[in-house]
Structure formats: C-alpha cells, structure tokens
Amino acid sequence: MCLGIPMRVVKIEGSEGVVESGGLSRKANFSLIKSVALGDYVLLHAGFAIERIKPGEAKKTLKLLRDL
Amino acid sequence: MEVCGTHTMAIFRYGLRELLPANIRLISGPGCPVCVTPNRYLDKAIALAGTEGVTVATFGDMMRVPGSRSSLERERSKGASIRAVYSTDDALAMARSHPEREIVFLGVGFETTAPTVASSIIEALREGISNYSVLCGHKTMPEVMGALLAAGGVDVDGFLLPGHVSAIIGTSPYRFLANRYNKRSVVAGFEPLDIMQSILMLIRQRRPVVQVQYKRVIEEGGNRIAQVMMAKVFRKSDDLWRGIGKVRDSGYKIRREYASFDADLRFRPKPCREKEAGGCICGSVLRGVKIPSDCRLFGKSCTPDHPVGSCMVSGEGTCAAYYRYGGRR
Numbered sequence: 001m002c003l004g005i006p007m008r009v010v011k012i013e014g015s016e017g018v019v020e021s022g023g024l025s026r027k028a029n030f031s032l033i034k035s036v037a038l039g040d041y042v043l044l045h046a047g048f049a050i051e052r053i054k055p056g057e058a059k060k061t062l063k064l065l066r067d068l
Numbered sequence: 069m070e071v072c073g074t075h076t077m078a079i080f081r082y083g084l085r086e087l088l089p090a091n092i093r094l095i096s097g098p099g100c101p102v103c104v105t106p107n108r109y110l111d112k113a114i115a116l117a118g119t120e121g122v123t124v125a126t127f128g129d130m131m132r133v134p135g136s137r138s139s140l141e142r143e144r145s146k147g148a149s150i151r152a153v154y155s156t157d158d159a160l161a162m163a164r165s166h167p168e169r170e171i172v173f174l175g176v177g178f179e180t181t182a183p184t185v186a187s188s189i190i191e192a193l194r195e196g197i198s199n200y201s202v203l204c205g206h207k208t209m210p211e212v213m214g215a216l217l218a219a220g221g222v223d224v225d226g227f228l229l230p231g232h233v234s235a236i237i238g239t240s241p242y243r244f245l246a247n248r249y250n251k252r253s254v255v256a257g258f259e260p261l262d263i264m265q266s267i268l269m270l271i272r273q274r275r276p277v278v279q280v281q282y283k284r285v286i287e288e289g290g291n292r293i294a295q296v297m298m299a300k301v302f303r304k305s306d307d308l309w310r311g312i313g314k315v316r317d318s319g320y321k322i323r324r325e326y327a328s329f330d331a332d333l334r335f336r337p338k339p340c341r342e343k344e345a346g347g348c349i350c351g352s353v354l355r356g357v358k359i360p361s362d363c364r365l366f367g368k369s370c371t372p373d374h375p376v377g378s379c380m381v382s383g384e385g386t387c388a389a390y391y392r393y394g395g396r397r
Contacts, residue, residue: 004180004231004232004235027157029155029157029184029187031187031191031293032183032184032187032291032293032294032297033291033293034293043232043235043285045180045181045184045232046127046154046155046156046177046181046184047154047155047156047157047158047184048155048157048183048184048187050180050183050184050232050235050236050291050294051232051235051285051286051287051291053284053285054283054284054285055284057283057284058284060283060284
C-alpha cells in the first residue's frame with residue numbers, strides 16, 4: 001500500500017529509532033534512508049522510513065495551493 | 069487513471085469526482101498489490117501455513133483475501149499458525165524469539181514495500197538468522213502500466229503516478245509513458261489538494277511529460293539506497309497479475325545468492341488446484357475497463373462482509389472503495 005505516514009524522529013539508535021506523530025510513537029527502521037537527524041520528518045511505511053520530507057518544499061507547495 | 073490504491077481511496081474519501089467537471093473522468097487502475105496477487109500465491113501461502121513447524125507472517129490486508137478454496141483468516145480459525153504483522157522487522161523478531169519455528173513472510177506489495185523485505189533478508193543474513201524466509205510476490209508498477217497501454221482497450225490521456233512507489237523508483241521509469249505512448253503523467257501526493265493540483269498539472273501539460281507535484285517527498289532519482297538493496301536481493305522476472313495475465317519483467321524473484329531465504333525453494337509449497345470465483349470481474353475492474361457497479365455480484369453476494377474477489381477485500385481495492393463511498397461513475 002502507498003500508505004506512508006509523516007512522522008517526526010525523536011530517537012536514533014544506529015539504523016533504528018523512534019518516530020512520533022500526534023502523541024503516538026513507533027519503532028522505526030532507518031536503513032533505507034541516508035542520514036537522519038532528531039526533529040526530521042520522515043515518511044514511515046511498514047515500519048521503515050522510506051524518505052525524508054523536505055520542509056522547504058512542503059512550505060512551497062502550501063503557498064502554491066494557497067495562491068490557487 | 070490512478071494506479072495506486074491509496075489514491076483511489078483518497079479520491080473517494082474526499083469526494084473529488086463530484087468536484088470535477090463532467091469532462092474529466094477518473095479511472096481506477098491496478099493500484100492494489102493485494103488485489104493483483106493471483107490465487108496461486110494465496111494457495112501456496114495457505115499450503116505453507118499448513119506445513120508442520122511453519123508460522124506464516126503477513127501484512128494484515130492479506131488475511132481475508134479469498135484464494136481458490138480458503139483464506140488465511142479461515143485457516144487461522146482452524147488452528148493454522150498465521151500472524152499479522154506491521155513490518156518485516158516484526159517477522160524477524162518472531163524468528164529470533166522462536167528459533168524452533170520457521171517464519172515465512174508473505175512478500176506482497178509494490179516498490180514501496182519491496183525494499184523493506186529486501187532489507188529484512190539482508191539483515192537476516194547479517195545476523196545469521198536461519199529460520200526466516202520470504203514467499204516473494206512483489207510486483208512493479210511501470211511495466212503493468214505499459215502492458216495496459218499496449219493492450220489497448222483503456223482510453224486514458226494521463227496518469228496520476230503513485231507517490232510513494234515513485235519516492236523509491238524516481239521518475240525516469242515512467243518516461244516511456246510520454247515518449248512511447250504520448251501520455252501525460254504527474255507524481256501526486258495523497259492530500260486532496262495534492263490530487264487536485266496534480267490533475268490541474270496534467271491538464272496544463274502542453275506536451276506529454278513526467279512531472280512531480282509531490283515535491284516535498286520525491287527526489288527525481290528516487291531512493292538510491294532502497295534501489296541498490298532491491299537490486300542486490302531481487303531480480304526482475306515475468307509475473308502473473310490477477311485479471312491481467314502475464315506481464316513481462318513486472319515481478320521480483322529472490323536471487324540465487326539468497327536462496328535460503330526463498331520460501332518457494334525452501335519448502336516447495338504445493339498449492340491446491342487453482343480456481344477463479346465465478347462471476348467475479350475483478351480483472352476488468354483492475355484494468356480500468358469496467359467499474360464495480362458493472363459487476364452482477366457487487367453489493368449482492370459480494371460485499372466487504374462477505375467478499376468474493378480481492379478488489380472487495382482489500383482496504384485499497386476499487387470495489388471496496390466504490391461500496392464504501394457509494395460510487396457510481
């Protein structure tokens with residue numbers, strides 16, 4: 001499923017860690033992404049972070065949608 | 069056409085069809101990996117669940133899918149050892165804490181999920197876990213889109229491309245849609261405005277190209293680490309899609325070097341004789357040539373409570389979406 005949920009990185013332990021969103025936290029596997037830092041937002045799919053979410057691009061998209 | 073079950077559901081959930089003018093038609097394509105998994109795979113999974121010492125671990129949405137004669141859920145209620153898991157990490161944890169059991173993971177999903185399974189095999193090898201294997205049923209998107217266009221029969225001007233599959237594979241695998249078939253495409257996010265903006269971008273394309281709307285997630289080259297991991301563990305192979313038939317190079321098989329993690333080779337599961345449910349038109353629905361309300365079983369003998377075909381069972385199946393949201397067009 002394409003169901004990927006944006007979640008914030010709150011703990012990193014090697015290639016694993018914990019992500020959280022809306023008060024819910026989950027174990028996450030970071031072996032599929034390059035570098036991850038505390039506070040980063042990642043897309044979580046089946047327990048794996050599959051991509052970082054780019055805050056700059058998110059802001060740009062939001063502005064575009066507001067301007068529509 | 070959208071080719072992602074999550075897009076199908078989002079379009080329904082947010083009532084996007086009703087917001088669009090009548091001259092824009094959204095068609096659902098084969099976007100649900102569970103729905104396109106053939107009976108034979110389910111039958112093999114059921115055979116494995118009935119094997120002494122084997123515990124089958126699977127994503128939850130496979131549990132209720134009907135195979136030729138039964139389903140994993142029904143087998144579990146008869147005592148078979150089957151567990152729903154959220155992640156391959158959970159399946160590996162089971163293998164570690166139950167060395168006396170053989171854990172077989174059902175590898176179903178497109179390119180968003182396949183890297184997580186590849187990662188689990190690499191990890192199992194690294195740790196020396198010898199009681200973990202995968203029944204590999206992963207399929208890939210670009211080839212089936214090409215097969216649908218080559219077969220004709222579906223009148224499509226453009227595609228909403230799957231956001232998270234594309235996060236993994238990037239945009240270049242879709243270039244043939246524009247170059248060979250003159251079709252427009254846009255990689256779309258999953259919020260209602262993402263989808264609407266993507267439709268607008270499709271309409272505005274002066275000549276067919278592959279664009280990205282979902283810029284906050286998509287890198288043009290995709291996720292290189294995931295791609296390398298998949299290439300290491302899997303090789304491309306012709307594969308059978310429910311309702312569509314054989315599609316060249318559209319599936320993954322586990323490479324010889326990882327044969328000990330290949331449940332097919334390890335257990336040689338004997339499936340029961342394959343049988344398709346009579347009257348079920350999932351195939352035509354998956355190809356986008358029919359809609360669920362065209363099916364004589366829809367809403368009568370086939371509902372989410374007692375599904376006949378995979379498109380009704382899966383949380384992302386087109387029939388389930390139409391049923392839940394009362395779709396008519």
